[in-house]
Amino acid sequence: MKLNLKIWRQKNNKTKGKIQDYILDGVEEDMSFLEMLDFLNNKLLNEGGEPVAFDHDCREGICGSCSLFINGVAHGPERGTTTCQLHMRKFKDGDTIFIEPFRSRAFPVIKDLIVDxxxxxxxxxxxxxxxxNTSGNTQDxxxxxxxxxxxxxxxxxxxxxxxxxxxxxxxxxxxxxxxxxxxxxxxxxxxxxxxxxxxxxxxxxxxxxxxxxxxxxxxxxxxxxxxxxxxxxxxxxxxxxxxxxxxx
Ligand code: FES
Known part of the structure; x- marks a missing residue:
């Protein structure tokens, strides 16, 4: 499928950010949302561009790192699902997807989609x-x-x-x-x-x-x-x- 991605880009928390447009073709429905971003980053690197910074660790819905605001909803459209467990089959060919960091004064942006x-x-x-108290006998x-x-x-x-x-x-x-x-x-x-x-x-x-x-x-x-x-x-x-x- 071909997607129109609108992604928040911000160098650091001292500079202003903005939404940047990307057209991404060849996205497969079995890709996870983060794999779709990996795919985009590979494309950007091949073209000499700057990859999009985003947070992730386990990719299994355990660590809580993959905090993305997708089309105005934390972790995207599927209820009870983290961004890393969200799959592209939830989207359609030609969709426009807004991807932003979690916004709060207490969560300052570090870079692009990563917040502190x-x-x-x-x-x-x-x-x-x-x-x-671990000295002596512990209670059963x-x-x-x-x-x-x-x-x-x-x-x-x-x-x-x-x-x-x-x-x-x-x-x-x-x-x-x-x-x-x-x-x-x-x-x-x-x-x-x-x-x-x-x-x-x-x-x-x-x-x-x-x-x-x-x-x-x-x-x-x-x-x-x-x-x-x-x-x-x-x-x-x-x-x-x-x-x-x-x-x-
Ligand atoms: S990357 Fe760990 S919960 Fe999503």
């Missing part, structure tokens, strides 16, 4: 861990009962890959779905309850320091999250934060 998401790392560092994990409901909820929250689609899709650039998923995966389990108050306070504080907006419950984050993380996590985070503040 280290703000997410700092939110995680603020509390997404458990402290375990089987001796700590966890309900099936809590285990399932914690697991679902833990499937967040930290790609930033929630931020990119939100009109407020809110990172509350990401932060809430990370808080939930610990607070639901006995091992995470020890530090739950401090975790909620520290992670929300860091989220605000990074310049992310607040949630106004439009639900775009849940709709565009490639792992379909539920917005219920945000309600849980708000309860955790409220309780931590009352107890403080």
């Amino acid at each position: 998401r280290s703000s997410f790392d700092r939110i995680q560092q603020a509390g997404a861990y458990v402290s375990v 994990a089987n001796a700590i009962p966890v309900s099936k409901e809590d285990a399932d909820e914690a697991f679902n929250s833990a499937t967040c890959i930290g790609c930033g689609a929630c931020v990119a899709s939100c009109k407020n650039s809110s990172a509350m779905l990401f932060t809430a998923a990370k808080i939930s995966q610990y607070s639901l389990l006995p091992q995470g309850k020890v530090e739950r108050k401090q975790r909620a306070l520290n992670m929300v504080k860091q989220m605000d320091l990074e310049g992310f907006g607040a949630c106004t419950n439009t639900g775009a984050c849940e709709a565009q999250c490639p792992k379909e993380i539920s917005i219920k996590n945000i309600a849980r985070m708000n309860r955790e934060y409220l309780m931590a503040n009352i107890k403080k």
